[in-house]
Amino acid sequence: MQRTIQYIKTELGPHYPETEVDGFIRIIFGAVLSMNYTQIILEKDKVLSETDFNTIKGIVGALKTHQPIQYILGETEFYDLNIKVNPAVLIPRPETEELVSWICNSGIKPGARILDIGTGSGCIAMALKNELKQVEVTGVDISEKALETAKENAIRNNLKVEFAAADILNWGNYNWQKYDLIVSNPPYVRECEKKQMDANVLDYEPEGALFVADEDPLVFYKTIAEFALDKLYPGGWLFFEINEFLGDEMVDLLKSLGYIAIELKTDINGKKRMLAGRKE
Structure with a gap:
């Protein structure tokens, strides 16, 4: 050996x-x-x-x-779960585990209804279901291939999570429930940041799940925050993973929409990567 x-x-x-x-x-x-x-x-x-x-x-x-080892092996670990991954979904990152941990420690009550927007592999949705147990979790994504992977992951981990197709930028075209908590890790890497990224990410991970136009980097966040104002119960929470360079802009966005108790949180590396706000 x-x-x-x-x-x-x-x-x-x-x-x-x-x-x-x-x-x-x-x-x-x-x-x-x-x-x-x-x-x-x-x-x-x-x-x-x-x-x-x-x-x-x-x-x-x-x-x-320079293929990502997670794609080569076809799986990775996320929050004590074994997650199938392939080029249709992003590889879960450690900072996303920190977002899950923050949510799990935020006082979510049994019976809460949770929505994960842009679910990808389903890692966030499944980790929340696995940790919080007595909650109802739904994950949505625009990609049918991603949803296939997420559904396989739910079966693999014996977790009851619902998955459905939805284009959140056109959310008015769908029927939605009301939710106690909405979480999203949407595309947030600006085109101008590509040159800072490793080849294994640029060449193999799905562009549609990563990048946004330089001229409108908050397009998903603004849409999701507006959607959440309509679909959250009063007192419900919105959680985001965000671009570390746009933390202040994100705080301003949630303030402008009337969210309260806004908190910008750093990850283990001191980067502004997580944001939460509550609907009045």
């Missing part, structure tokens, strides 16, 4: 930082051999089967083209 580890480091070293390669080794051995980091250290003299080595070789080859 030590030779396999060295093979991975040699092949991926020219393409990724050392710390990232070490992370890949843990993920690869976990996925292919069901081994944790301690087992990797303790069983370093273990001889891999030809089948396992060829599987690892295939993963390494894909990583050299």
Whole structure:
């Protein structure tokens, strides 16, 4: 196994930082051999089967083209759930787990009705259902392929979450219920920010779930905030994941629409990535 580890480091070293390669080794051995980091250290003299080595070789080859490892493996972990992912959905990020944690600790009562807009893989909707239990959760998305993935994820994790197709920019065309909480992680990366992004994101993740036009970067937020004013119960909450560079603009947006108890929250890296407001 030590030779396999060295093979991975040699092949991926020219393409990724050392710390990232070490992370890949843990993920690869976990996925292919069901081994944790301690087992990797303790069983370093273990001889891999030809089948396992060829599987690892295939993963390494894909990583050299900068495909996200989550897409290569077809799955990732999110808030203690195993989530199927593919190029139809964004790969869940750690900061989104922080948003879920904030919601879970915000005093949501049993029986609450929750809507996740732009659900993608369904990770937010399912994590909230898994943690809060006695709530009713619905996820909507414009992408049918994303919804197929979300439905598979609900089955995979044995969670009762409803999923439906909807174009939130034209929300007046659909019938909606009233909700106690609405959450969304909509497209928010401006076109001008593309040059700062890694190739594995730009080349493989769905553009429609990532980018907005430079001239109207808050288009989804404004629409969703207006929608939420109409569809939230009085006292209901709206939660967003946001562009770290547009936090102040987002606060101003919610204030202008009459939201109260507005809070802009930083993530573990000190970036302004989460926002909440309450309907009076």
